Amino acid sequence: MRIEIVHRQKLPPAADALIVALAVAAAALAGGVVMAAAGLPPLAAYRAIFRAAFFGGAYALSDTAVKTAPLILCGVGCALAFRAGLWNVGAEGQLLLGAWAATGVASFWTPADLSPWLKLPLMMLAGGALGGLWGLIPGALKVRFGVSEILTSLMLVYVAAQWNLYWIYSPWTDRGFQLTPLFPPGAHLPRLADFAGVWPQLAGLTIHAGLPLALVVAAALAVLMQRSRWGMAWTAMGDNPRAAAAAGINVAFHTMLAMALSGVAAGLAGAVEAAGVAHRLQERFSPGFGFTAIAVAWLARLNPWATVALAFVFGGILVGGKEVGSLGVALLLQGALLLTVIAFEAFRRYRVVIRRAAPAPEAQP
Amino acid sequence: MRPPDQVAPQPAVQMTGIVKRFDGVAANDRIDFTIRPGEIHALVGENGAGKSTLMNVLAGVYKPDAGEIRLFDRPVRFRSPRDAIRAGVGMVHQHFAQIPSCTVAQNMALADPDAPFFFDRRRIGEKIRELGERTGIRLDPDALVERLSIGEQQRLELLRLLANDARVLILDEPTAALTPGEADELFALLQALAKRGRAIVFITHKLDEVEACAERVTVLSCGRAVATDVPLTQCCREEIVGWMVGQAEPAAAERAARAPGAVVLELAGVAAEPAGAGAALRDVKLAVRAGEIVAIAGVAGNGQRELAETIVGLRPLASGRRLIGGEDASDWPPWRIRCAGVGFVPEDRLGCGVCPNLSLAENLNLASFGPGASFFPDGERLRCRAADRAAAWKIGRQDLGAPVRFLSGGNVQRAILAREIAAGEKLLLAAQPTRGLDIGAVAAVRAALLARRNAGVAVLLISYDLDEIFEVADRIAVMARGRLVAEFSRPFPDRAVIGMAMLGGPARAH
Numbered sequence: 074m075r076i077e078i079v080h081r082q083k084l085p086p087a088a089d090a091l092i093v094a095l096a097v098a099a100a101a102l103a104g105g106v107v108m109a110a111a112g113l114p115p116l117a118a119y120r121a122i123f124r125a126a127f128f129g130g131a132y133a134l135s136d137t138a139v140k141t142a143p144l145i146l147c148g149v150g151c152a153l154a155f156r157a158g159l160w161n162v163g164a165e166g167q168l169l170l171g172a173w174a175a176t177g178v179a180s181f182w183t184p185a186d187l188s189p190w191l192k193l194p195l196m197m198l199a200g201g202a203l204g205g206l207w208g209l210i211p212g213a214l215k216v217r218f219g220v221s222e223i224l225t226s227l228m229l230v231y232v233a234a235q236w237n238l239y240w241i242y243s244p245w246t247d248r249g250f251q252l253t254p255l256f257p258p259g260a261h262l263p264r265l266a267d268f269a270g271v272w273p274q275l276a277g278l279t280i281h282a283g284l285p286l287a288l289v290v291a292a293a294l295a296v297l298m299q300r301s302r303w304g305m306a307w308t309a310m311g312d313n314p315r316a317a318a319a320a321g322i323n324v325a326f327h328t329m330l331a332m333a334l335s336g337v338a339a340g341l342a343g344a345v346e347a348a349g350v351a352h353r354l355q356e357r358f359s360p361g362f363g364f365t366a367i368a369v370a371w372l373a374r375l376n377p378w379a380t381v382a383l384a385f386v387f388g389g390i391l392v393g394g395k396e397v398g399s400l401g402v403a404l405l406l407q408g409a410l411l412l413t414v415i416a417f418e419a420f421r422r423y424r425v426v427i428r429r430a431a432p433a434p435e436a437q438p
Numbered sequence: 439m440r441p442p443d444q445v446a447p448q449p450a451v452q453m454t455g456i457v458k459r460f461d462g463v464a465a466n467d468r469i470d471f472t473i474r475p476g477e478i479h480a481l482v483g484e485n486g487a488g489k490s491t492l493m494n495v496l497a498g499v500y501k502p503d504a505g506e507i508r509l510f511d512r513p514v515r516f517r518s519p520r521d522a523i524r525a526g527v528g529m530v531h532q533h534f535a536q537i538p539s540c541t542v543a544q545n546m547a548l549a550d551p552d553a554p555f556f557f558d559r560r561r562i563g564e565k566i567r568e569l570g571e572r573t574g575i576r577l578d579p580d581a582l583v584e585r586l587s588i589g590e591q592q593r594l595e596l597l598r599l600l601a602n603d604a605r606v607l608i609l610d611e612p613t614a615a616l617t618p619g620e621a622d623e624l625f626a627l628l629q630a631l632a633k634r635g636r637a638i639v640f641i642t643h644k645l646d647e648v649e650a651c652a653e654r655v656t657v658l659s660c661g662r663a664v665a666t667d668v669p670l671t672q673c674c675r676e677e678i679v680g681w682m683v684g685q686a687e688p689a690a691a692e693r694a695a696r697a698p699g700a701v702v703l704e705l706a707g708v709a710a711e712p713a714g715a716g717a718a719l720r721d722v723k724l725a726v727r728a729g730e731i732v733a734i735a736g737v738a739g740n741g742q743r744e745l746a747e748t749i750v751g752l753r754p755l756a757s758g759r760r761l762i763g764g765e766d767a768s769d770w771p772p773w774r775i776r777c778a779g780v781g782f783v784p785e786d787r788l789g790c791g792v793c794p795n796l797s798l799a800e801n802l803n804l805a806s807f808g809p810g811a812s813f814f815p816d817g818e819r820l821r822c823r824a825a826d827r828a829a830a831w832k833i834g835r836q837d838l839g840a841p842v843r844f845l846s847g848g849n850v851q852r853a854i855l856a857r858e859i860a861a862g863e864k865l866l867l868a869a870q871p872t873r874g875l876d877i878g879a880v881a882a883v884r885a886a887l888l889a890r891r892n893a894g895v896a897v898l899l900i901s902y903d904l905d906e907i908f909e910v911a912d913r914i915a916v917m918a919r920g921r922l923v924a925e926f927s928r929p930f931p932d933r934a935v936i937g938m939a940m941l942g943g944p945a946r947a948h
Contacts, residue, residue: 077517079501300814305800305807312793319752319790321776321808321861 077426084421096417100409107405113397122393122402133392135265135280139350141388143168143342143359145287147366148373148380149294150208150338156298156375157331158311159212163226164339165363166233167207171200171340172347173237176253176354179260179347181245189259196260197286197344204340205333207233212332216325222332230363241354252355262349283345288381290341294334295377307331339363360391361404368411448511450475450606450637451496451527456505458491460844465491467661468505473606473654478628478638479667480652482645484682484876485848487658489641490532493608496639497529498522509606523549528604530595532611532847532874533788538584542566542577542594549598569597575627585714587739596624600631607631608639611847611874613647619737625651643876645675657681679877693888698912699728701764702865702896703749708758710748717741717920719748722758724915724922726865731887731897733911734922735904736940741920742900743785746869749898750782751775752790763864773808781805781862783854785869785900787847791854794843798833799824801842801853805861827856832879847874859886862897866890869900884910904933916940 105115126137147164154161175196183192211225240253247254262282269276298304306327309317318324342362351358369387373379387407394403453471457464465488473479481489494500496507498516507514509525516522519529536545546566547557563579570576575593583591592612599607609628613621628638628651642648648655649670657665657678664681665673703726710719717740726732736742747753749760751772759768762778776782784790792801802824806815824838831852833845842850851874859866868887872880887910891897901907907914908930916924916939924939 077501300817302807302811302813302815305815309793309796309800309804309807312795313789315752315790316793316804318772319750319782319784320804320857321773323771323773323809325771 078423079426081422081424089421092417092420093414095420096413097410099417100406100413103409103413104406107409108402113402118397118402121397122390122406124393125396126389126393132277135278136392137385137389138280138284139388140391141385142281142283142287142349143346143362144366144369144384144388145284145291145381146342146345147339147363148369148384149291149377150335150342151366151370152373152375152377152380153294153298153307153338154208154331154335155370156304156311157307157327158314159215159328159331159335160223161208161211161226161332161335162223162367163207163211163228163230163363164335164342164366165359165361166226166230167204167336167339168343168346168359168363169230169233169237170207171204171343172351172354172358173233173240173343174199174203174340175344175347176240176245176256179256180253180353185257185259187259189261192259193262193348196348197341200344200347201337201341204343205337207340208336209329209333212329215332216328226332237354237358238356241356245354247353253353256348256352260348261352262345264349279350281349283349286345287342290338291377291381294338297334298377303327303330339366365391365407368407372411372414448475449473449508450477450510452508452511453492453496454506454508456492456495456507457503458488458495458500459503464661466495466502469658469661469663470666471496471656471663472667473637473639475605475635475637476632477654478632478640478652480648480655480670481639481641481658482643482648482655482678482682483658484643485852485874485879486846487682488661489658490610490846492658493529493610493639493641496522496606497527497608499529523602523604526603526605527608528599528602528606529608530592530599530610530612534591534595536583536591536594538582540583541579542581542583542586543579545583545594546579546598546601550602565601566597569600575600582714587714587716587743590739604636606637606639608641610641611643612640613642613644621647622650643874643880645678645877648678649675682877693910696729696892698730699894701725701727702762703898704759704761705749706759706761708748708760709756710744710753711756712741712920713743713747713753716743719744719756720920722748722920722922726896726898728864728896729891729894730912731891731899731910732913732915733899733901733907734917735901735907735914735936736917738902740917740940742869742917744920745917746782746785746867746900749775749867750780776805776808776861777810779862779864781858781860781866781868783858783866783868783871785873787851787854792842792850795841797839798828798842798845798853799838802827802838802857805857827860828853831856831882848876848879851875852879855883855886859890862890862895865896865898867898867900870902871899872901872903872906880906904936908933 101119105119108115108118125133127133147168151161151164178196178199179192183195207229210229211222214220214225215222241251245253264281265275265278298307306317306322309320309322310324310327314324346359347354365387369383370380373383390406391403394406449472451473453469456466456469458466469492471492481493483489491500495502498519498521509527514525516525537548543559543562543566546562547553566577566579575597577590577594577597583594586594612624628640632638640652652670654667654669655665655678656663656667659682705722705724708719708722712718719741722745734742734745744753748755751770755768759766761767762775762780767775788794793804799821803820806820828838833849833852842853845853855871871887872883875883884906887897887899899907899911912928914926914930914936915922916936918940926936
């Protein structure tokens, strides 16, 4: 008997699904081993995670959806840049600055009693704009000086984090604490729980208007990526930038555009998180949404719709992981998933053929 | 010079009943192939006939779905090209397997299956120089491969085979990137190697080359062998062409008498930096008018690549001016130049001409996504256009949705030609447009160039093939060491005069 590894030409959809399922199973196994080593009974832990994240009724789903919204926005943004061959790994920083700008609009730069119909859109605009600017900087540096966007976008995450710290420590501090005062009520995104007065069943549901907003933005970006001339240009650039340039695609423009749009999505995520969940800017504002989004987009193979679905799964891991321990469990499971799915990628490209000992000559029809 | 046919030494390679399918399509359908030591065997056929596939099977790149390979009468099953190299079978691919960011010496070490873990750079350098002395293939061991011209990269591939002392050498269209002189040198080298007992398989489209150096020929057509192991003493050129295309050689293209129109492209005193080991452009003056074909003749690596890249804006001008349609386009980026109706067939077709992981349809439409196209392109119309272009250029047996990297080299070139000839409404810049194409397609390309000229397009042809230039050009500009050193109009002088100018000799404009 001999085992050969053969290049695949085509992958049947069923095999694709099976490979993904196997990868998830391997990740669960690996995560379980680590949890068991840490003294956490894995089966019970997984049961708790699933109950907390997905099967614990409306409250569980609502909590998961809340974590999903920023992951969708950052994830689709990352997918867009990655398709163009631009490694924007700085979504976290773009998100933080988006939250900063939304905070400024909410509490400091507009009157406290400004109508929410004006205030909330302004917050979203400011958040998206600043996130976009933060994404544009690495894009422009790449175009002008040939600097790697991987390094600059990552470094700008820490600049953004320090920038926010400065503001919450001093100019915007709430009585010396490392956070800003709560936003005025007009700067809160509506939650389902807000309507409990009319429908008492909605009481306690934290899901907010950021989720539909994220879905609309994801759909818009998906259409851009899959249907427009720009999307085609990004795909071509991502595959072979020289051929794209030679074929008349404005690579400089699209490098900056894709990085900026990617940043806009992440900045919106920051604004949504500030207006929908935290209602203030504070230290540890994000549990690393912008970094998790890289894994989400990558696992979704840069398909925007798959990114939305996977954002929900990762949102669930964030919620469920917290339920059984700390953020650490969520990060462990995310990491295991990313590694196994990337490792199982090999099975998508190659198949293993087991042959009997004698190389039997095949009959020709 | 050919050995007598009655002597039949033991075959070096005997392939029987080789079948290789891709996606159910048989690229090789029960092919038999034999070659003896000391023999140069030409493997000919149209693009996509299955020549490269068959040789990739022999070189361990593909595993056959059925069939047997015997090497010096021992059955072999190669699990990888490395296995094949160890057994003495080496192949120079059409698309080179080199690491661009590594040096010549490092690439040599990579190709050596028995290289020590820590390799001695000086020893490899000496080996390269020693091989260069022996074979005439001279390369700087410390040069970065990305800085080499395509011709030099090919020489490196040859050198890698020779360094591994292969007993069976396979060359996939080895002369495509070489000048006529270099090709002759290569043939002499191959004949010397054959005399020392090596078996050499040589894939080509060019019958001149078959006649110049091969002893036997095998002809493939649509995945089947239509003539196997025929001595060249027993067949004539017309027969081989008939086997290949199933008909007589296509007629030459028409040249209509036509007065050239306005100047479409003008370069005034242009200078540009060299591309790696290429030549810097210096003081290039060139004008191409509507309705004429200007050909740039010259030895590879004398600034042709730089010239093409400078015209389409991929390489900045160091000085001088570029005018397109009478407008000063010196600062225009490539997309703006393309928008002015410029089509560009690059010499480096995989590196610069296609997106390998995108589909054939997307690549056929690649020039339609720049500024000016509709924002949401009509998918159905794009598909129709891609299908039309694929059909017009006979990109055979291919699924429009399949990634271009699965296409044969000739089909990739056809896809680029289909797209760029359509895109070049005002100016068509074609670098080596017929490289790697079969006889039928070469005639079609030359006819298309003439048709564009007759339709009033300014055509600039960069070619290393003087026959091609003589066939289609209205004017010839000769490039040597980054300068245009001479210019000739019809009737052209003897090719020796042009050859002298190509070498930078004392040729005078005429």
